[in-house]
Amino acid sequence: MNIWIAIGVTAVGCYAVKLVGLLVPDGVLERPLVRRLAALLPVALLAALTAQQTFADGRALVLDAKAAGLAAAALMLVMRAPFLIVVGAAVVVTAGVRAIAG
Numbered sequence: 001m002n003i004w005i006a007i008g009v010t011a012v013g014c015y016a017v018k019l020v021g022l023l024v025p026d027g028v029l030e031r032p033l034v035r036r037l038a039a040l041l042p043v044a045l046l047a048a049l050t051a052q053q054t055f056a057d058g059r060a061l062v063l064d065a066k067a068a069g070l071a072a073a074a075l076m077l078v079m080r081a082p083f084l085i086v087v088g089a090a091v092v093v094t095a096g097v098r099a100i101a102g
Helices: 002-023 032-055 065-078 083-101
Strands: none
Touching: 032 065, 065 083
16 A cells, blocks of 8 residues: 555655646746756756766666776767767677676
């Protein structure tokens, strides 16, 4: 029964967040600070998700093949490589490190 309570609370919370978003006046959304924060928020969330998926393993921090792949992708981005090259380099380096490390 506790799972259904959690599902119900989550559904009500999601609805409340959507409702609050609709009730915000347009004048607030047009402020320069709000516009800058709204533009940067997806980038920050994606960076946090990438870091968590790369360096976390349950409750411990790890440095493994995923970190090497991320480093290769970052290097390709610094070199201004096309997106497919960035992804390909990350895949090849990650697979190579996993093959070498066993």
